[in-house]
Amino acid sequence: MSALSNKIGLVTGAGQGIGRAIAFSFAREGAKVVVADFNEAMGQQTVELIRDFGGTASFIYGDISHEDTVKTTVDFVLGTYGRLDIACNSAAVSRGSGPIHEYERSIFDETLEMCLTNTWLCMKYQVAAMLKNGGGAIVNISSNASLRGQAFNTAYAAAKGGVNILTKSAAAEYGAKGIRINAVSPGVILTPGLEQYFEEQPEKAEGLRKKSVMNRLGTPEEIADAVSFLSSDRASFITGQILSVDGGGAVR
Numbered sequence: 001m002s003a004l005s006n007k008i009g010l011v012t013g014a015g016q017g018i019g020r021a022i023a024f025s026f027a028r029e030g031a032k033v034v035v036a037d038f039n040e041a042m043g044q045q046t047v048e049l050i051r052d053f054g055g056t057a058s059f060i061y062g063d064i065s066h067e068d069t070v071k072t073t074v075d076f077v078l079g080t081y082g083r084l085d086i087a088c089n090s091a092a093v094s095r096g097s098g099p100i101h102e103y104e105r106s107i108f109d110e111t112l113e114m115c116l117t118n119t120w121l122c123m124k125y126q127v128a129a130m131l132k133n134g135g136g137a138i139v140n141i142s143s144n145a146s147l148r149g150q151a152f153n154t155a156y157a158a159a160k161g162g163v164n165i166l167t168k169s170a171a172a173e174y175g176a177k178g179i180r181i182n183a184v185s186p187g188v189i190l191t192p193g194l195e196q197y198f199e200e201q202p203e204k205a206e207g208l209r210k211k212s213v214m215n216r217l218g219t220p221e222e223i224a225d226a227v228s229f230l231s232s233d234r235a236s237f238i239t240g241q242i243l244s245v246d247g248g249g250a251v252r
Protein backbone atom coordinates (compact mmCIF):
# COMPACT_ATOMS: atom_id res chain seq x y z
CA MET A 1 0.00 0.00 0.00
CA SER A 2 1.29 3.49 -0.83
CA ALA A 3 1.76 6.12 1.86
CA LEU A 4 -1.37 8.14 0.99
CA SER A 5 -3.69 5.38 -0.30
CA ASN A 6 -7.39 6.20 0.16
CA LYS A 7 -6.65 9.78 1.27
CA ILE A 8 -8.43 12.80 -0.17
CA GLY A 9 -6.06 15.74 -0.64
CA LEU A 10 -6.20 19.44 -1.45
CA VAL A 11 -3.21 21.46 -2.67
CA THR A 12 -3.42 25.24 -3.11
CA GLY A 13 -1.16 26.90 -5.67
CA ALA A 14 -0.84 23.58 -7.48
CA GLY A 15 -0.75 25.11 -10.97
CA GLN A 16 3.04 25.15 -11.10
CA GLY A 17 6.28 24.86 -9.14
CA ILE A 18 6.27 23.40 -5.65
CA GLY A 19 2.45 23.12 -5.42
CA ARG A 20 2.28 21.15 -8.66
CA ALA A 21 4.99 18.76 -7.47
CA ILE A 22 3.10 18.27 -4.18
CA ALA A 23 -0.17 17.51 -5.97
CA PHE A 24 1.65 15.02 -8.20
CA SER A 25 3.37 13.41 -5.21
CA PHE A 26 0.05 13.10 -3.33
CA ALA A 27 -1.43 11.34 -6.38
CA ARG A 28 1.62 9.12 -6.88
CA GLU A 29 1.33 8.04 -3.25
CA GLY A 30 -2.30 7.04 -3.83
CA ALA A 31 -4.36 10.10 -2.84
CA LYS A 32 -7.19 11.63 -4.86
CA VAL A 33 -6.26 15.29 -5.26
CA VAL A 34 -8.02 18.61 -5.72
CA VAL A 35 -5.76 21.14 -7.43
CA ALA A 36 -6.59 24.77 -6.55
CA ASP A 37 -5.08 27.75 -8.37
CA PHE A 38 -5.96 31.13 -9.87
CA ASN A 39 -4.10 30.20 -13.05
CA GLU A 40 -6.73 28.08 -14.77
CA ALA A 41 -4.62 26.81 -17.67
CA MET A 42 -1.76 25.71 -15.42
CA GLY A 43 -4.09 24.17 -12.85
CA GLN A 44 -5.82 22.12 -15.56
CA GLN A 45 -2.38 21.08 -16.84
CA THR A 46 -1.48 19.72 -13.38
CA VAL A 47 -4.70 17.68 -13.38
CA GLU A 48 -3.86 16.31 -16.83
CA LEU A 49 -0.34 15.35 -15.70
CA ILE A 50 -1.83 13.43 -12.76
CA ARG A 51 -4.50 11.75 -14.93
CA ASP A 52 -1.86 10.80 -17.57
CA PHE A 53 0.03 9.11 -14.76
CA GLY A 54 -3.12 7.15 -13.84
CA GLY A 55 -4.06 9.20 -10.77
CA THR A 56 -7.31 10.92 -9.82
CA ALA A 57 -7.46 14.71 -9.71
CA SER A 58 -9.88 17.61 -10.18
CA PHE A 59 -9.28 21.32 -10.62
CA ILE A 60 -10.96 24.26 -8.91
CA TYR A 61 -10.27 27.82 -10.01
CA GLY A 62 -10.08 30.75 -7.62
CA ASP A 63 -8.01 33.18 -5.56
CA ILE A 64 -7.66 31.55 -2.15
CA SER A 65 -6.88 34.87 -0.47
CA HIS A 66 -10.68 35.46 -0.64
CA GLU A 67 -12.74 33.78 2.05
CA ASP A 68 -15.67 32.91 -0.24
CA THR A 69 -13.28 31.16 -2.65
CA VAL A 70 -11.71 29.15 0.16
CA LYS A 71 -15.16 28.06 1.35
CA THR A 72 -16.15 27.12 -2.22
CA THR A 73 -12.88 25.21 -2.64
CA VAL A 74 -13.32 23.11 0.50
CA ASP A 75 -17.02 22.57 -0.32
CA PHE A 76 -15.91 21.37 -3.77
CA VAL A 77 -13.57 18.80 -2.17
CA LEU A 78 -16.34 17.56 0.13
CA GLY A 79 -18.90 17.53 -2.71
CA THR A 80 -16.59 15.67 -5.10
CA TYR A 81 -14.88 13.17 -2.81
CA GLY A 82 -16.94 13.23 0.42
CA ARG A 83 -14.21 14.30 2.86
CA LEU A 84 -10.82 15.98 3.28
CA ASP A 85 -7.89 14.08 4.83
CA ILE A 86 -4.75 15.98 3.83
CA ALA A 87 -4.17 19.57 2.73
CA CYS A 88 -1.11 21.51 1.69
CA ASN A 89 -1.20 25.31 1.58
CA SER A 90 1.45 26.23 -0.96
CA ALA A 91 -0.14 29.22 -2.75
CA ALA A 92 1.73 32.46 -2.12
CA VAL A 93 2.78 35.53 -4.04
CA SER A 94 5.92 37.49 -3.20
CA ARG A 95 5.56 41.15 -4.22
CA GLY A 96 8.92 42.80 -4.69
CA SER A 97 11.49 43.72 -2.10
CA GLY A 98 13.30 46.81 -0.86
CA PRO A 99 14.25 48.84 2.20
CA ILE A 100 11.44 49.39 4.72
CA HIS A 101 11.66 53.19 4.55
CA GLU A 102 10.91 53.09 0.82
CA TYR A 103 8.39 50.24 0.91
CA GLU A 104 4.73 50.88 0.02
CA ARG A 105 2.22 50.09 2.75
CA SER A 106 -0.12 48.64 0.11
CA ILE A 107 2.53 46.10 -0.96
CA PHE A 108 3.20 45.14 2.65
CA ASP A 109 -0.54 44.58 3.20
CA GLU A 110 -0.86 42.62 -0.05
CA THR A 111 2.09 40.38 0.86
CA LEU A 112 0.49 39.52 4.20
CA GLU A 113 -2.81 38.79 2.44
CA MET A 114 -1.21 36.56 -0.20
CA CYS A 115 1.23 34.69 2.09
CA LEU A 116 -0.22 34.66 5.62
CA THR A 117 -3.92 35.57 5.71
CA ASN A 118 -4.62 33.14 2.84
CA THR A 119 -2.99 30.32 4.84
CA TRP A 120 -5.08 31.14 7.92
CA LEU A 121 -8.25 31.23 5.80
CA CYS A 122 -7.45 27.88 4.19
CA MET A 123 -6.75 26.30 7.57
CA LYS A 124 -10.02 27.65 8.96
CA TYR A 125 -12.09 25.73 6.40
CA GLN A 126 -9.77 22.71 6.13
CA VAL A 127 -9.82 22.17 9.89
CA ALA A 128 -13.63 22.47 9.96
CA ALA A 129 -13.85 19.77 7.27
CA MET A 130 -11.31 17.51 9.00
CA LEU A 131 -13.09 17.77 12.35
CA LYS A 132 -16.10 16.15 10.65
CA ASN A 133 -14.09 13.06 9.72
CA GLY A 134 -12.20 12.76 12.98
CA GLY A 135 -8.80 14.06 11.91
CA GLY A 136 -6.37 14.86 9.13
CA ALA A 137 -3.04 16.44 8.35
CA ILE A 138 -2.18 19.92 7.10
CA VAL A 139 1.20 21.08 5.81
CA ASN A 140 1.82 24.79 5.27
CA ILE A 141 4.61 25.94 2.98
CA SER A 142 6.78 28.45 4.78
CA SER A 143 10.19 29.75 3.66
CA ASN A 144 13.71 29.89 5.05
CA ALA A 145 13.29 33.68 4.77
CA SER A 146 11.31 33.31 8.01
CA LEU A 147 14.07 31.68 10.06
CA ARG A 148 16.66 34.38 10.73
CA GLY A 149 15.06 37.34 9.03
CA GLN A 150 15.98 38.57 5.57
CA ALA A 151 17.12 42.09 4.75
CA PHE A 152 15.07 43.88 2.07
CA ASN A 153 12.50 41.06 2.08
CA THR A 154 10.82 42.08 5.31
CA ALA A 155 7.16 41.75 4.31
CA TYR A 156 7.59 38.24 2.90
CA ALA A 157 9.88 37.12 5.75
CA ALA A 158 7.41 38.44 8.34
CA ALA A 159 4.47 36.81 6.57
CA LYS A 160 6.26 33.45 6.50
CA GLY A 161 7.32 33.90 10.13
CA GLY A 162 3.59 34.28 10.75
CA VAL A 163 2.95 31.03 8.88
CA ASN A 164 5.38 29.26 11.25
CA ILE A 165 3.74 30.43 14.44
CA LEU A 166 0.27 29.92 12.95
CA THR A 167 1.31 26.33 12.25
CA LYS A 168 2.58 25.73 15.78
CA SER A 169 -0.42 27.43 17.44
CA ALA A 170 -2.94 25.51 15.34
CA ALA A 171 -1.08 22.25 16.00
CA ALA A 172 -1.47 22.89 19.74
CA GLU A 173 -5.13 23.74 19.25
CA TYR A 174 -6.14 20.66 17.23
CA GLY A 175 -3.69 17.91 18.23
CA ALA A 176 -6.16 16.32 20.63
CA LYS A 177 -8.76 16.31 17.84
CA GLY A 178 -6.56 14.19 15.57
CA ILE A 179 -5.38 16.94 13.23
CA ARG A 180 -1.61 17.21 12.76
CA ILE A 181 -0.32 20.53 11.42
CA ASN A 182 3.27 21.05 10.25
CA ALA A 183 5.16 23.33 7.90
CA VAL A 184 7.87 22.72 5.35
CA SER A 185 10.33 25.56 4.94
CA PRO A 186 11.96 25.44 1.50
CA GLY A 187 15.42 26.80 0.83
CA VAL A 188 16.06 28.03 -2.71
CA ILE A 189 14.03 25.86 -5.08
CA LEU A 190 14.06 26.10 -8.87
CA THR A 191 10.46 26.95 -9.83
CA PRO A 192 8.84 29.34 -12.34
CA GLY A 193 8.31 31.72 -9.39
CA LEU A 194 12.04 31.71 -8.57
CA GLU A 195 12.99 32.15 -12.24
CA GLN A 196 10.78 35.24 -12.38
CA TYR A 197 12.44 36.57 -9.20
CA PHE A 198 15.91 36.00 -10.76
CA GLU A 199 14.77 37.94 -13.85
CA GLU A 200 13.44 40.84 -11.77
CA GLN A 201 16.44 40.94 -9.40
CA PRO A 202 19.43 39.46 -11.27
CA GLU A 203 21.85 40.84 -8.62
CA LYS A 204 20.29 38.42 -6.08
CA ALA A 205 20.56 35.32 -8.28
CA GLU A 206 24.22 34.42 -7.69
CA GLY A 207 23.98 34.58 -3.88
CA LEU A 208 20.76 32.55 -3.83
CA ARG A 209 22.21 29.86 -6.09
CA LYS A 210 24.98 29.32 -3.49
CA LYS A 211 22.71 29.38 -0.44
CA SER A 212 22.69 25.63 0.29
CA VAL A 213 25.76 23.88 1.70
CA MET A 214 25.31 21.44 -1.16
CA ASN A 215 25.98 24.25 -3.65
CA ARG A 216 22.89 23.65 -5.74
CA LEU A 217 19.26 24.68 -5.96
CA GLY A 218 16.59 22.35 -4.66
CA THR A 219 13.89 20.79 -6.82
CA PRO A 220 10.12 21.03 -6.26
CA GLU A 221 10.06 17.23 -5.96
CA GLU A 222 12.40 17.39 -2.94
CA ILE A 223 9.88 19.65 -1.18
CA ALA A 224 6.99 17.43 -2.27
CA ASP A 225 8.59 14.31 -0.79
CA ALA A 226 8.80 15.99 2.62
CA VAL A 227 5.19 17.20 2.39
CA SER A 228 3.93 13.75 1.44
CA PHE A 229 5.84 12.22 4.36
CA LEU A 230 4.42 14.73 6.87
CA SER A 231 0.93 14.18 5.42
CA SER A 232 1.17 10.40 5.76
CA ASP A 233 0.56 8.15 8.73
CA ARG A 234 4.33 7.54 8.81
CA ALA A 235 4.51 10.96 10.50
CA SER A 236 1.71 10.07 12.94
CA PHE A 237 3.54 11.51 16.02
CA ILE A 238 4.86 14.65 14.31
CA THR A 239 2.97 17.90 14.70
CA GLY A 240 3.78 21.58 15.19
CA GLN A 241 7.14 21.26 13.39
CA ILE A 242 8.83 23.50 10.84
CA LEU A 243 10.96 21.25 8.64
CA SER A 244 13.57 23.03 6.52
CA VAL A 245 14.19 21.33 3.21
CA ASP A 246 17.05 23.48 2.06
CA GLY A 247 20.23 21.52 1.36
CA GLY A 248 21.49 22.80 4.71
CA GLY A 249 20.93 26.46 3.82
CA ALA A 250 19.76 27.24 7.35
CA VAL A 251 23.03 26.01 8.92
CA ARG A 252 25.38 27.81 6.52
Ligand SMILES: NC(=O)c1ccc[n+]([C@@H]2O[C@H](COP(=O)([O-])OP(=O)(O)OC[C@H]3O[C@@H](n4cnc5c(N)ncnc54)[C@H](O)[C@@H]3O)[C@@H](O)[C@H]2O)c1
Nearest residue numbers: 013015016017018037038063064091092143188189191193
Ligand atom coordinates in the same frame (compact mmCIF):
# COMPACT_ATOMS: atom_id res chain seq x y z
N1 LIG B 1 10.79 28.62 -4.97
C1 LIG B 1 11.45 28.89 -3.85
O1 LIG B 1 12.69 29.01 -3.84
C2 LIG B 1 10.72 29.01 -2.55
C3 LIG B 1 11.49 29.20 -1.39
C4 LIG B 1 10.85 29.30 -0.16
C5 LIG B 1 9.44 29.20 -0.10
N2 LIG B 1 8.74 29.05 -1.26
C6 LIG B 1 7.27 28.95 -1.12
O2 LIG B 1 6.81 27.80 -1.81
C7 LIG B 1 5.48 28.03 -2.31
C8 LIG B 1 5.45 27.79 -3.79
O3 LIG B 1 6.44 28.59 -4.41
P1 LIG B 1 6.80 28.44 -5.95
O4 LIG B 1 8.18 28.95 -6.11
O5 LIG B 1 6.44 27.10 -6.45
O6 LIG B 1 5.79 29.54 -6.56
P2 LIG B 1 5.26 29.77 -8.05
O7 LIG B 1 5.06 31.24 -8.16
O8 LIG B 1 6.12 29.08 -9.04
O9 LIG B 1 3.83 29.04 -8.01
C9 LIG B 1 2.83 29.50 -7.16
C10 LIG B 1 1.48 28.99 -7.65
O10 LIG B 1 0.49 29.43 -6.72
C11 LIG B 1 -0.59 30.05 -7.42
N3 LIG B 1 -1.17 31.05 -6.50
C12 LIG B 1 -0.50 32.02 -5.82
N4 LIG B 1 -1.36 32.72 -5.06
C13 LIG B 1 -2.58 32.17 -5.25
C14 LIG B 1 -3.87 32.46 -4.73
N5 LIG B 1 -4.07 33.48 -3.87
N6 LIG B 1 -4.92 31.69 -5.13
C15 LIG B 1 -4.73 30.68 -5.99
N7 LIG B 1 -3.53 30.36 -6.52
C16 LIG B 1 -2.47 31.10 -6.15
C17 LIG B 1 0.07 30.63 -8.67
O11 LIG B 1 -0.88 30.83 -9.72
C18 LIG B 1 1.09 29.54 -9.01
O12 LIG B 1 0.51 28.51 -9.79
C19 LIG B 1 5.14 29.47 -1.88
O13 LIG B 1 4.47 29.43 -0.65
C20 LIG B 1 6.51 30.11 -1.70
O14 LIG B 1 6.47 31.22 -0.84
C21 LIG B 1 9.33 28.96 -2.46
